[in-house]
Structures are given as C-alpha cells and as structure tokens.
Amino acid sequence: MSAPPRVLTVAGSDSGGGAGIQADLKAMLALGVHGMSVLTAVTAQNSLGVQGAWELPVEAVRAQYRSVVDDIGVQAVKTGMLSSAELVEAVADLIAGTDAPAVVDPVGVSKHGDPLLAASALDSVRTALLPVATVATPNLDEVAQLTGVRVGSQADLRRAAEAVLEFGPRWVVIKGGHLSGDAVDLLTDGSEEHWLRAPRHDNRHTHGTGCTLASAIASHLAKGHSVPEAVTAAKDYVTGAIAAGFALGAGIGPVDHAWNLRVPR
Ligand SMILES: Nc1ncnc2c1ncn2[C@@H]1O[C@H](COP(=O)(O)OP(=O)(O)O)[C@@H](O)[C@H]1O
C-alpha cells in the first residue's frame, strides 16, 4: 500500500484535546493524511481556559522539525501556537528552507482570551513568518493585532485581507467566524477573491475551530489540491465539525473532528 501524503503541524499542545496539536492531528487523520508534529509549547488547558503554558527550548523545536523533514519528508506544513519571538523566527527560518506549502495560523489568544503569543513576538510574525506563508489564516482579533484594521462587518473583510497581504503571504483567509450572521470567510491572493459562506451553527462548542480549518487546508494542499480547492474543502469540513461540536467539561467543548467518518446507524 502506498503511503498517504504527510503533513506536519508545528504548534502547542492542548491537554483538553480540542485545539492545538491534538486538533491538528485529529483533523489530519479524518482527512486521510499522515499527521506529524513539532511541539512548541505545552499548555494546561480545558473547556474553561488555559491554566498554564510552558515553552520548549528553540533547539528542541529545531531538532523535532529536522527529524521529521529530513527522514520522512512533508507535503505541507501548518503552524499554530508559537509563543515567543524566538520560536516564531526559528520556525519561519525552517519553513523558508522546506520545499512544501505552509499554512500559517497566527494564533494570538485562546477562545477564552488567554494569551498564546507574547506581545513582543508580533513583529516577528509580521516580518518573518507571514512572508513565508502560502496561506495565512488570521481571525479578526489577529487581524487587528497584526495590522490595526478592525473588522466590524463583512464589508471590512477586503480591507483586512489587503492589509495582511502587505506582509507577504501568497494567500490570506480572513476568518469572519466572530461576526454575526452567516460564517463568511474571504480567501484572496490580491487578484482572485473567493467568498466562503456557511450557515452559522448556534453551537457554543467551538473550541479548536481555527486550528481545525488550518490543518484541513494543509491536508488538502498535501493531496495536491490548489489553494482555492483546499480552502473550500477545508471550510466544508470545519463547518460539519462545528455543527457536530459537543459539550465536555463545564465550558466550551470541542468541534467533532470525526463527524465525516461517522456512519449513520
Ligand atoms: N458558529 C459557527 N458556525 C459556523 N462556522 C463557524 C462558526 N464559528 C466559526 N466558524 C468558522 O470556523 C472557522 C474558524 O473561524 P474562527 O472561529 O473565527 O477562528 P479562530 O478559532 O481562529 O478564532 C471559520 O471558517 C469560521 O467562519
């Protein structure tokens, strides 16, 4: 049997299993690729928030990356929580030397507002990480932090995309998940525009949506799809996962990564 496409996530661990590395690997399994991981940080996290976070040393991040890429090889890379300026710069450097598309989710804060990236790392995201991204996937808070553009309605999404593209990613998906009404995202490379629209699911169990979307994009890119095809398929996958999100713990539960695999009985 031939090996499936290989996808690498470079991200933090969520002990609750809903976001971070755990979400990434689950999404990759559900989409039929071989998921691999470089851990950047460990969080003590659950449905109520982040109770603690510990960064790994930069040598540990570099060593994991080299182990995976030099032997197994990757068809796509995805980044999530990178925690510090030093890690952002090291990861940007590693991606620049890798011949595979990179999906950069510039994770800033958790759904509960806990910081996952130091404020002092924002400049490195702008000048080192975004320039090596094939696709960047900021949410509206990350757009505001990185560019100063505040999105209040769908009409502002194009302006937000233009501001992010200034930093050099090939494509950007501005996620409109935090607006009201339909869940509308804008994918653009500055010339083509694709509006991705899905019904808003009235489900508070949305922990891990951003990680899941970015990992799904990376998985479809690894299978050889174009960026617009990969993002469209990833949007369908995350929409289904949100619709099937379930309660766990006393707070915000996870999306269901396996929704597309469940056989109705
Ligand atoms: N309630 C919802 N119903 C349907 N889609 C949603 C909902 N909330 C977010 N989305 C979609 O989930 C994806 C992740 O967006 P978002 O939640 O904004 O990311 P993040 O986790 O980075 O904050 C986007 O495609 C967004 O449109």
Ligand SMILES: Cc1ncc(COP(=O)(O)O)c(N)n1
């Ligand atoms: C380790 C880690 N990485 C990322 C997120 C963001 O989660 P979301 O996908 O809900 O924005 C998180 N809560 N924890």
